[in-house]
Amino acid sequence: MLVLGISGLDRAAALKKRMMPGLDWREQRLVQGLDSAAALVDENGVIAASAQERHDGEKGTGAFPADAVAACLRQAGATMDDVDFVAHGFRYEPSPVFELDDYLRRWYQEAYRAEVQFDVLRAYYPDQDWDRKLVRVPHHLAHAASSYHLSGFRDAVVLVADGMGESESTSLFRGRDGRLEPLRSYPIGSSLGILYSVVTQYLGFLPGMDEYKVMGLAPYGDPGAFPEATLVVPRPGGDLAVPVLAHDKTPEERETHRGAIRRLEELFGPARRPDAPVTQRHMDVAAVVQRAVEEGLFLVLGEGLDATGETSRNLCMAGGVALNCTANGRIARSGRFDGMFVQPAAGDDGTALGAALHVLRERVPAAPWAMGMPYWGEEFDDTEIETGLATLGPGHRVRHLPGAPMLAEVSGLIGSGAVVAWYQGRMEFGPRALGNRSILADPTVPDMRAHLNAMVKQREEFRPFAPAVPAEVAGEYFEIEPGREGVFRHMLFVTQVREQHRAALPAVTHVDGSARVQVVEPDLAPRFHALICRFGTDHGTPVLLNTSFNLRGQPIVRTPAEAVATYARSTLDALAIGDWLVVREPAGGSDD
Incomplete structure (x- = not known):
């Protein structure tokens, strides 16, 4: 079928x-x-x-x-x-x-x-x-x-949290033997997703798209900075209220959230204009809403599940709120669930x-299968790659380097401080670049994060980057329990960088010592895994900085032509596309 x-x-x-x-x-x-x-x-x-x-x-x-x-x-x-x-x-x-x-x-x-x-x-x-x-x-x-049927769990609780469905904002299901049974739902007025989006808007960012900026900003703030501001209120029986949303009283306010924004201004001060500097107050507001949403999720997973009598030790998550990697990491560390799966295209x-x-x-009933990597997009052949490369103007050197020579060259470039676009195989599905449409750099370079944010990605300086690490050494560098490496394969959980490695990984260690880790397994991402291992052999640390292959305002690249054009108009140092490596000629032309 x-x-x-x-x-x-x-x-x-x-x-x-x-x-x-x-x-x-x-x-x-x-x-x-x-x-x-x-x-x-x-x-x-x-x-x-x-x-x-x-x-x-x-x-x-x-x-x-x-x-x-x-x-x-x-x-x-x-x-x-x-x-x-x-x-x-x-x-x-x-x-x-x-x-x-x-x-x-x-x-x-x-x-x-x-x-x-x-x-x-x-x-x-x-x-x-x-x-x-x-x-x-x-x-x-x-x-x-989307989450349960790809989790591999025969029995699981499934949490869906987003802005809204047809009439609900958060839902709980029980997945058992390939079937989903609804347990309970929460109304739109209790929406943790809308709350986070409204605060995103209040902070001058784009709601429905820039929530990850608020998540990245939150560790710089103090979640206790506004003790009178209660954003999520527990109710008996596992219910919850989001009082700010009740201030959207008219149909026009419901469409714009202007009533909720006015209430946030009463609680936190004037809303930030999109072009205004980010101040400590804005960081504190981000920390407050991050903590509030985390507590709301724990309320649903605690009292909400207890009220239904559900005791499954496995959790699946989906919905836009499930892209909040900080909250996911906190739930994973709580010990309430033995198994946890977040579908990588959770939005x-x-x-x-x-x-x-x-x-x-x-x-066609069947038990859930455990997915590997979401490499479900298109793949382009050598002819299409060569056609894209033919559009390059002067000032570039193109070499065909199949197999190990490509890994050696890219490892050497990254180790010398270069930023390399890495375009391989089938495109990822979901918002994360997981090693097929990526920009890669050396995480041990102290100013690499600032360089990438300012010169390459052209984005806010406070935003962190993710580390990619082979599964077999992930627990050495990051606080990941043995046997739990697979939880981190889709870059959807935050954990702590081990203290002894934080100074050596400045470009991927956030201000609070955390990192949104991608664990790379050799059977699921063989070429990316081999590259990271080669980098470790050559330079001592088997970790790469991994961010998506796109520039500001652009979706992640899809075709070879888009990859070549994006590289050409950027400040990226090199492009590894299939078996071809492109580097910029030094000023004055090639020395060959």
């Missing part, structure tokens, strides 16, 4: 602009149905998955993922006629709620209802029987399925994957 999953709400962003013209660019982002993607699965596993932003260049786009669908079908050598079902990660139904005001009425009529989804699909694929083929999957169920792009998996497993 071949099942295609899709995410996103094609008409939502345009509808927001029509309903509320004149909003600033951050308020326009406050819309459901972004991060559109496609995923293709069958009984043997995940065949392909791709986010639409990698194709059209618009970060976080909610446009129908036609290009991503086409890429997934190409990967399978299939057409839409071969697809048995198309699963969509939303299922809105008629409700009196949608009659409360004109905004809600229009949202349902023009963006949410089933007829709109049929219209969109028919516009792209008019010859399909969509009445039979389309299956709409509730949003949080799609999130839950809304992952609901394409989850919707497809849910439909597949409803019709």
Whole structure:
């Protein structure tokens, strides 16, 4: 059985602009149905998955993922006629709620209802029987399925936390023997995800996209700096309240969160303008909301699970909040769960994957399988790489270096202080570059983080970078228990750098001694693993700084042409693309 999953709400962003013209660019982002993607699965596993932003260049786009669908079908050598079902990660139904005001009425009529989804699909694929083929999957169920069915756990509690689904913000499920059973849910007014996004907006960043900046800023702040500011309030029986959100009293405030922003200004002082300096006060606010969301998650996992009588020792997580690596690390260290899995595309792009998996497993039941790496995107052959390289102008030297010579050259470049773009194999699915679309550097160089932030990534100086380390030595450098290395393979958990190695790893050790580690296993990422090991042999420390291969405002590169063009217009020192190594000629031309 071949099942295609899709995410996103094609008409939502345009509808927001029509309903509320004149909003600033951050308020326009406050819309459901972004991060559109496609995923293709069958009984043997995940065949392909791709986010639409990698194709059209618009970060976080909610446009129908036609290009991503086409890429997934190409990967399978299939057409839409071969697809048995198309699963969509939303299922809105008629409700009196949608009659409360004109905004809600229009949202349902023009963006949410089933007829709109049929219209969109028919516009792209008019010859399909969509009445039979389309299956709409509730949003949080799609999130839950994306994690549980890839976890390898027969029995697990599944936590979904994001801004909102159709009518809920946080949900708990029980996964048992390949089936998901809902346990409880929390209303939108209790949304930890919306709280974090509103504070992201308050701090001058882009909500729905820049929450990771707040997470990176939080360790610089004091979570106790505003003792009167209670952002999450426990309620009896595992319930919780987020009082700030209650200040969005009018329909206009609900669409912009201006009421909640005013309340945050009462609690913390004036909101930061996007172009204003980041001060200690902003760092403290970031620390406060990070701690509040962590406590909210523990409340749900503590009293919330106890109230349902669930005692599973395995936890799966998905939803945008599950991309909060600091919170994930704290949950992992708590000792409550023996096994823990976060699906690497935990945001809304992952609901394409989850919707497809849910439909597949409803019709072909099977126990969850344990996924490896999400290398589910496109791969390009040597001809396409050579075509991309042919667009390089003068000032570059290109060499063909298959096998070990490439590893030796890249190791030497990185060891000499160079920053190298590394483009190999199939593209990753999800927001993290995991060794196939990466920028790599030496983590032992003291000013490397500042150099990358300022000159290469062109981003805020406070933002940390991740270390990649071979699984067999991960516990030597980072606080990872033996046998738990696999938890860290997708770069979704923060742990501490061992104290004796912090001074030697300044470029990947955050201000609080932590790091968002990627553990690299030889059977799952053989070439990347071999490179890190070669670097360790050559230079003494088997750790590389790994960040995504993109520049400011750009999605991670997809094609060889994009990789070459991005390298050419950047300050990157070298590009390793397939078996070709590109370096910049020294001023005055080659010495050869």
